[in-house]
Amino acid sequence: MLEYDTFELGDFPLRSGATLRGARLAYQTYGSLAPDRGNAIVYPTWYSGWHWNNEWLIGAGMALDPERYFIIVPNMLGNGLSSSPSNTPPPYDRARFPRVTVYDNVAAQHRLVTEKFGIDRLALVTGWSMGAGQTYQWAVSHPDMVARIAPFCGSSRTSVHNKVFLEGVKAALTADDAFAGGWYERQPAKGLRAAARVYAGWGFSQAFYWERLYERLGYSSLEDFLVGFWEGFFLDGRDANNLLTMLWTWQNADVGASPGFGGDTAAALGSIKARALVLPAEKDLYFPPEDEAWAVRHMPNAELRVIPGVWGHFAGFGANAEDTRFIDTALRELLAQ
Template identity: 50%
Template sequence: MQNYEEGREKVLLMPKLLENKMLTEKLQSLAIGKPEYEIYELGDFKLQSNTILPGAWIAYKTFGSPDSPAILYPSWYSGLIADNEWLIGEDKALNPKEYFIIITGLFGNGQSISPSNSIVSPFPDITVYDNVRAQHQLLTQRLGVHHLRCVTGWSMGAGQSFQWASQYPEFMDICVPFCGSARTSIHNQVFLEGVKSALLAGKGVSSAGSTSGRVEERGAEKRVWTEEERTVGLKAFARVYAGWGFSQAFYREKLHMTAYGAKDLEHFMVTFWEK
């Protein structure tokens, strides 16, 4: 797993040298044994905005037998496919002995097509509708799934679950979103602007205009992040997120120490949020 991720990072630093399909094949070839996820190529994918996302792909991972009732479990904002696996197991809510479970990666999560791993520039605006349509194409054209027992997800995964119920209401028996909403509130957008600005500051880029997705680098053409910028930006992002990810009561009762084993607050920041 470690060798796969290290190799993958090296490839992602060279997106301008590779065509999307070549990049996809390279990522797969770096895996040791079975890859941590698979890739389904969507081709030139038409978005809700009528823009074409060229050479698009969606990352996914399956658990259980395709002969079992299927459950779709989309990833959440900033989450990787592996981050969804805590709910899967023979003693968990999603039992692969009983269900065929499919986890999908959001566009932009770094595994499905994203600004960081493709040559698409500028990267177009992506909607939840676009993600759900791509997932539907994966299910029906790649996996042969034409009906779901359930669609479920947490946070932005819950948002995708709500969208599934609206977009393909006859495709599933039940929809079980948890800890999420059908639409991002203005307050949530304010929070996202805060963490986004912390990330951009690592590159020395102003966040002005970021609410409309129109951030521009001052006096320079767009370029790949340096390793130092990436590290500084992501750590700042993590520390800002720490105040939102858990409640006042969580920190007041020192659950970061008693439940997570941190020595103190700084240790928790470094080992849980920055890692």
């Protein structure tokens, strides 16, 4: 699970104008590449996630079956495995790590896919949350390369409301005196715990809490869930500067910012050639179905299919069997087309 490979990007220019020298992209693969290289799937990671967190949707008999497909899971820049504030030497270390866009992430992944594996056609790109944003970006950046996309619980453009939420996470992380402007010697634990509490009100829906579904996850009370799940999640190997780097990426995500579109998100979506199955969750507070319905209206070959239920954004986390079956079934149908 913890094993992975690294693709050396060398001196990697970013959209911000900075160059990340000695950049590297961590990734894991599942399955074998077919002789014609036609069975490749890219499945990017999400905010704070690592490649092994994607494995719940990969397996024998599932849509993403490694016996049939070659599945590449690239780790986002900033997640601690790929080039990040926590592992980059000076001068771009820690608080000086440069701004990274979703476009930059996909540019790095494209180099991995083409240079390392010689792949010129992808059967599918899919992903959850920020992975969904990267999925949209793949289809915009490389329209002739991507046959199908299935972004779930994510968006092509971060909404204003979503940006407001992220300001709360940012404020919690940086308010801890131990943060020291990003030059801390130890993790700002109070800030990480506070960020977890901010996140807790958004990751799952109001109905999830009303029905006390956290008990199905093995937590004996609300406070047990807030500490055991949420605070535990943020304290489990996550670095504050890494989180802030990925937060900036999320906050500034917009396929309309891709070269050639001048900030026109609708035009960027209209350029997508891939067959698209867009899967928002019914009660997702970050990426509500209405936002993705807007995106689908601007895409030439897209279907909206809402994941039902009360698990909110974490419908795409693999936390319950019903949502996993829904997503897996949708991917299976899309791959069959």
